[in-house]
Amino acid sequence: MTTNIINAIPEYVMTAVVSAVIIFVIRAVHTYVHNKALTAKTAHAKQLWSFMDQVADTAVASLxxxxxxxxxxxTAATAIVQDALTKQGFTTVDVKAIEAAVQAAYEKSPLTPNSTQHLVPYPYEGKEAVITPAGKAVAIDPKKGDKNA
Structure with missing residues (x-):
């Protein structure tokens, strides 16, 4: 009786080890497949945004x-972009994303003035003031005051 138990121990150990290896392999394969799926989704999203930006730029330039x-x-540019995306198989694109791409294309287009500086009459002393658009101004260094230009 004890010999049967002693003889069964290696078999139980072997079964436990094989079971653990199978579970480990299944989890590793699951993780690998999951990461590949995420990578594919990321690449698809990157391709979608790139294509949408190109189509939005073209649509805005044509209008x-x-x-x-x-x-x-x-509205016309948004419709053009949405139609082009549908024709390319991108059917689940949010309208807000398309509108954002069209808005960004308009901001880069000749429809929006984007000169770096405008000269306007200065209210006193007969001089002209340089007006810098928002986002283009040089930051003031607290150690130098506002004379860091």
């Missing part, structure tokens, strides 16, 4: 000289 109001141009 620059159109005889329409700004809202009409924006």
């Amino acid at each position: 620059v000289s159109a005889d329409k109001t700004g809202d009409q141009k924006f």
Whole structure:
């Protein structure tokens, strides 16, 4: 009886080891497949955003000289981008994302003035003041005051 128990111990150990290895392999394969799926989703999203930006730039550029109001141009550009995305198989794109891409394209287009500096008459002393658009101003260094230009 004890010999049967002693002889069964290696068999139980072997079964436990094989079971543990199988569980480990299944978890490793699951993690690998999950990471590959995430990588594929990331690549797909990157491709979608890149394509959407290109189409938005093209749509906005094609409407620059159109005889329409700004809202009409924006709506037309949004429709063009949405149609192009649908034709390429991107059917689950949020309209807000398309509108954001079109808005970004308008901000880069000739429809939006983007000169770096504008000269305007200074209110006194007969001089001209240099007005720098938002986001282009040089930060003031607290050690130098506002004379760091």
